[in-house]
Amino acid sequence: MVARNAFYAQSGGVTAVINASACGVLETARLFPDRIGTVYAGRNGIVGALTEDLIDTGQESAEAIAALRHTPSGAFGSCRYKLKGLEENRAQYERLIEVFRAHDIGYFFYNGGGDSADTCLKVSQLSEKMGYPLQAIHIPKTVDNDLPITDCCPGFGSVAKYIAVSVREASFDVRSMAATSTCIFVLEVMGRHAGWIAAAGGLASDERHALPLVILFPEQVFDPERFLRAVDEKVRTTGYCSIVVSEGIKGADGRFIAESGSRDVFGHAQLGGVAPVIAGLVKERLGYKYHWAVADYLQRAARHVASRTDVEQAYAVGKAGVEMALKGHNAVMPAIIRTSDSPYRWEIGAAPLAEVANVEKKMPLEFISADGFGITEDCRRYLQPLIEGEDYPPYAGGLPDYVTLRNVAVPKKTATSFSV
Template sequence: MPQNALYAQSGGVTAVINASAWGVIEAVRGHPAHFGRIYAARDGILGVLREELIDLDHEDPLTLQALRHTPGGAFGSCRFDLGDPETHPEQYERLVEVFRAHDIGYFFYNGGGGSMDTALKVAKMGDRMGYPITAVGVPKTIDNDLAITDTSPGFGSAAKFIATTVREASLDVESMHTSSTKVFILEVMGRHAGWLAAAAALAQEFDGQPPMLILFAEIPFEEADFMEHLNRTIERHGYCVVVVSEGLKNPDGSLFSVAQSHDVYAYTQLGGAAPRLSELIREKTGHKLHWAVVDYIQRAARHIASKVDVDQAYACGRAAVEGVVAGHHSFMPIIQRDSTQPYRWRMGRTSLESVADIEQGMPREYITPDGYGITQAARDYLRPLIQGEDQPPFERGLPAYPRIRGELLPKRCPSFEVDHD
C-alpha cells in the first residue's frame, strides 16, 4: 500500500516558497499509485517533532492552488537544526515514532543549505534506524547561496524588488539632492553572499547611474577607500546611492554590524549596517543623508515577483516528487541554465551531500576590480532571473492571499518537549 508524504518549510521564507509547496502537493496527488495522502508539518521540522501535522485533505482545493501566488510560509517555518545523532538520539527516535504513527514514507523539506543538511540527516536516519524513509530537499533562499543549482528559488523575486526599489528611490534622491539629501543608503540581506546587493545594480541603465556604490559581503570594508569613492561620486553627480549587504565584513573578517550578538539555533541575527554606515558618513562629511533597511519586505513582496522565479519554484516542487517516482532519493532538484540569450533552463538533480550546509558567494569576476560594482558577466547572469510579471489577484485594491485552515491530525504519540532555547 502506498505510504504517505510529508512536506515542510524551513528557514527564512520567500515570495515564492508556497509555489514550491503547491508543486509538491499537486505532483503527489497526481501519483495516487505511488503515494498515499500528503500532510504538511506546522513550523518545519519542529512540527514533526511535536507531531503537529496538517491534514491537507481538509483544505479548500482553491486555497491550496492559490499557494502559487501567496507569499510567506503557508504552513509555518522554523530555524531549528537537528542535533548530532550521537548526542541527540532522542530527536531521531522521535522522528521515527511520528513517521511510523502516520505511515510516512516520504519527506520533502523546502529550504536552504541548512535545511538540506536536515533532510540529509533524516535520510541517513532511515538507514541507521531501520525505518524506510525517502528524504528529498526542495531548494529555496533569497540569498542565492545554494551550491550546484544555477539559482535559488526566491532570489529572482527579491532581486526584482530590490532593483525596482533602488531605481525608484534614486529618482527621489536625484530630484532633491541640490538642497536636501546627498546620500541614500539601502541595506539588503546577504549573510555571506552579496547576490542581493549585486541585483541592485540592475537599476542602472548605464554606468554612473544609481546605485553608485555597492558594498558586498565578499569584499572587506576599507573605510578610507570607501570615503574616497563616496566623495568622488558626490563631486561628480551631486549625490550618491549606496547599497550594503547586511553581512559586510571588516578587514579582519569580523562583521561590520550585528543586530543581536547572541545566537539563536547557532544563527546570529545580522543587521544595522546601514545606520552604522550613516553615522560614519555623517561624521566624516556632514552631508544630509537617509537610510533604509528592506529586511522582511524584500522576501515578502509577492506583488512584484519575477515570473521566472515563480515558474522555477513551482518546477522545483514538482521535480522533487517526479524524482522520487523515478526511483531517486536523498537529492535536491537543481535549476540548470542552458543559455542566457535567450534564457533557457531545465531541471536537474544533485545529491543532498553536495549542498548540505554549503554557502556559495559571488564569484570575484562578477564584482568590478574596485569592489563597488558588478561586471557585465554578472549583469548577464542576473537579468534573466528578474524577467516577467506574475501578479497575484487583487481585491479592493490589495493582493488577495487566502489562508489555510491548518487543521491538525489527531495525535497518536506521547508528547515530546523540544529544547530550542
C-alpha cells in the same frame, strides 16, 4: 502498489515564493492518488514532525492550494531549528522515524536551505539503517542563494528583483532632490555572509537608466577612506549617489560595521542597522544630506513584485521533487540547471544530497568590479535572468489577496510526547 502518505515541511527564513514550492508539491502529489495518499505538513516546520503536530493538507480546497503560488511566507509555519548531528542526538532522528511510521509516511519533502539539506540527508540515511522505507527529497529554498549545484535558489530571484526595483526607484527620488537637499541614499540589504543580494542592487543601473551606485559587499573589508572617495566622486560628477550596503560588511578588525555604530537606549551595541552608520559617516566626513532605509523582511516577503522566473522555478522544484520521489529517487534535491544565458533557458536536474549538504556556494569574486564597489558584466549576465518577468498576485480592495490556510491538525497516533 499501495499509496503511502507524504510529509512536507518548510524550514528557515521564509521567502516570497516558498509557498509556490509547496503548491508544486501539493498539486503534483494530488495527481497521483494511487501512489501518494495524504500530504501532511509540519506545523512550524520540522518541529511539527518532532511534536507530531501535523497538518492535513487534504482538508484544503484546490483553490486554496492554487493560491499558495501567489502567497508569500510559509503557509504551514516555518522554524529556525537545526537538528543536531546524528551522533549527538540520535533520539531526534529516531523520533522523526517514529512519527513517520505512525502516519505511514513514505515520502519526506523538506523545503529549505543548507541546514535542511543536511537534515534531509541524515533522515534518509537513518531511515535506511532502521529499515524504514522512506524517500527523502530536499526542495531548495533560500534568499541567500548559497546552495551548491543548483544555478540559483528559489526565493533569491524575487529578493533580487525587489532590491533592484527599489534602488532604481529611490535613486530617481534622490536625483530629484539632490540640487537643494538630500543627495545620498543608503539602502541596507540582507546577506550576512555573501553579497548576492547587494549585487542585485547593481541591476538598477543599466544603459538606459544610468545611476551612480556604490555597493558595499561583505566579501570586501570595509575601507572608510576608499568608500568616501568613491561616494564623493559620484556626487561631484552626477550630483548624487545611491549606496547599497550588505548588513554583513565588516571592518579591518573583523567586526560587523553594524555593531560599531550605535548603542541603543539601554547602552547595548545595537545589532542591525548598518545603513545609519554608513549614512552618518558620509554626513560627518563629506557633509552631504542623506536618507537611509532598511528593507529587512520587506525584501523577502515582497510577493507583490516577485520575479516570474523565481515563481516558476519555485513551483518547478516542488513539482520535480514529487516526480523524483515517484521515480524512486532518494536523498536528492531538484536543481536548476541553466542551459542558456540569453535567451535564458533552464531545466531541472537531480543533485545528490551528499554533494549539497554542508557545501556553501560563494559569490564569485569576479562578480565584483575592480574598484570593489560595483558588479561586473559576468555578474549581470548571471543575475539578470533571475529577475525577469512579473507575476502579480490577485488584488482585492487594493491589497494582494493572499491565502491563509485552515491548517487542520491531524489526530496524534504516537503515545509518546517529545519536547523540542
